[in-house]
Amino acid sequence: MSSCTAASYDDLVARVLAGGYGPDPADLRISVAFSTRQAVRHAGRSGGYRNEVLSLRLGAAVGSCAVEPGALTDAAVERCVGADVAGLLAHELLPVRIAALDAYLMHVLPHDTAPGARPHPLPAGSSLEKSRARARAVAELLDVPPGARVLVVGVVNSLLEAVRERGLTYVPCDLKGGTTEWGEPVVTDALAELDRCDAVLASGMTLGNGTFEALRAHAAAHGTPLVMFAQTGSAVLPRFLGAGVSAVCAEPYPFFWLDGGPGTVHRYAGTAALPDRAAAGAAA
CATH class of the missing domain: 3.30.390 (Enolase-like; domain 1)
Known part of the structure; x- marks a missing residue:
């Protein structure tokens, strides 16, 4: 640590x-x-x-x-x-x-100079194109084998698409409930799903609603990979790497949905989980 x-x-x-x-x-x-x-x-x-x-x-x-x-x-x-x-x-x-x-x-500790941060470019494009590019940058941080089940806390449909593209299954979870774009039911109790999932992909919004600490503590206790995608708390969540959090895709203000031009997210992870920067940029 x-x-x-x-x-x-x-x-x-x-x-x-x-x-x-x-x-x-x-x-x-x-x-x-x-x-x-x-x-x-x-x-x-x-x-x-x-x-x-x-x-x-x-x-x-x-x-x-x-x-x-x-x-x-x-x-x-x-x-x-x-x-x-x-x-x-x-x-x-x-x-x-x-x-x-x-x-x-x-x-x-700005992302440009913070230890462990690696910039990842997001291309210019429509709101959906940028959403999908950001989602791929996040999903690449899931260091789990194909077929693993991922608890996705904070439902973003582009992220669910990106998880499927990785050959993974998911359990969508959001306090608002409802259904995904594809009619899948969204569960509301993340803690109740943890034991049946192999990894967790969670929004930084869990910081703002008070549910992050329980996810972090569970991941730390059980060795469950916990990847955070963070507009909320983008500089906060990297401070928990090695203490339950395994990787962070940090996206400081201004966020991808505010502008159609190119942007940057900053990824923090162990070298095994972080793809080569050039390859990742080409994939986006």
């Missing part, structure tokens, strides 16, 4: 507050706070969805956390402006705490 690795979410926050990763967060203040709201229905898809993300800017860094659409008030966003990071790490709203932690860690 490296010096950058935290044993748990609470351990990570405690180490940040103690200056274990760099400057005292009490001395750093958020200059900009904003929310990004999106509604999408990709061409050729039968359904759509909405996203809302809280983002906080610290220097050149932007930290983000997804929230349930409509759950975050304008006043809550505005009160983050000028607040010190240490105070926001104790905020009453969990998404604010996560966005502040992400901003701090992005500030001190």
